[in-house]
Amino acid sequence: MTAEPPEKLRVRPYADEDFSAVVALEINGIHEPYRSAVFVRQQVALSPDTFLVGVEEETIVGFTVAAIVHDRPNTAWILRMMVGNGFRHCGIGTGLLREMCRLLAGRGVREIFLTVSPKNEPAVRLYTREGFNKESLVPAYFGNGEDRFIMKRTC
Ligand SMILES: CC(C)(COP(=O)(O)OP(=O)(O)OC[C@H]1O[C@@H](n2cnc3c(N)ncnc32)[C@H](O)[C@@H]1OP(=O)(O)O)[C@@H](O)C(=O)NCCC(=O)NCCS
Incomplete structure (x- = not known):
């Protein structure tokens, strides 16, 4: 039997309201x-160009990853x-x-966004100190009980 897609299948771009269903599939699919x-x-x-690691005496002590939005460079x-x-x-997060x-600024980025839990005081302090402002608080951003601030900094 050939594995032809069922006729009733529709394939469409992801939309915000798909979040919970997609997360459920993701949880079941990757252990x-x-x-x-x-x-x-x-x-x-x-x-690959915006994946940075912090190194102290040959030890990787931290990392950060960013992505430039494809159609909004x-x-x-x-x-x-x-x-x-x-x-x-010790200042590694700041560095x-x-x-x-x-x-990112060198790549022409003018607005940098991130999300952070309101409960994550060290991270909120770090981002605020480094020029990020709270734009909004999104309830259940990562599901129930996982609210997130969206913070933004201009370059
Ligand atoms: C949030 C996080 C990245 C901060 O990293 P960090 O390396 O501890 O950050 P820094 O050391 O630069 O700054 C943290 C504090 O240490 C202080 N500090 C920096 N250098 C210092 C030094 N030499 N001596 C004492 N304190 C120092 C900073 O002033 C800062 O204090 P403040 O928060 O009261 O302003 C880290 O806590 C972490 O990885 N947390 C878990 C993952 C996480 O939550 N990531 C963020 C998700 S959005």
Whole structure:
């Protein structure tokens, strides 16, 4: 039997209201140990020039990834900012963020967005100190109980 798509199947671009259903498929489709590895591989494939690591004496102590929006090249999103547990409060996050903003500005980006949990005080403080302003608070941005500030900085 050939695997012809069913006649009743429609394929269309993603829309906001698809979020919960797509997340449910994603949860069932990728098992936990691989999820982070998938993310890193995907970001390297899509945004190799805006994937930065912080290195201290040969040790990777943190990383950050951003993506320039495909059809809006003056807009970028910082997708991850992570410093290893034992290396926090030493200025590494600040260094990664400043270098990322410098890099994006050099690429012609004029607006940088990111999302952060209102409960994540260290991150909100870091972003505010580095010139990001809260644009809005989106309830359940990542599902129930996972509200996020959208923050923006102009270059
Ligand atoms: C948020 C995060 C990236 C910050 O990284 P960090 O390396 O600790 O950030 P910094 O060290 O640059 O700044 C953090 C604090 O340390 C302070 N600090 C910096 N250098 C310091 C030093 N030499 N001595 C003491 N304190 C210092 C900063 O002033 C800052 O204090 P403040 O928050 O009171 O202003 C980190 O906590 C993290 O990875 N968290 C988990 C992942 C996460 O939440 N990511 C963000 C998701 S949106």
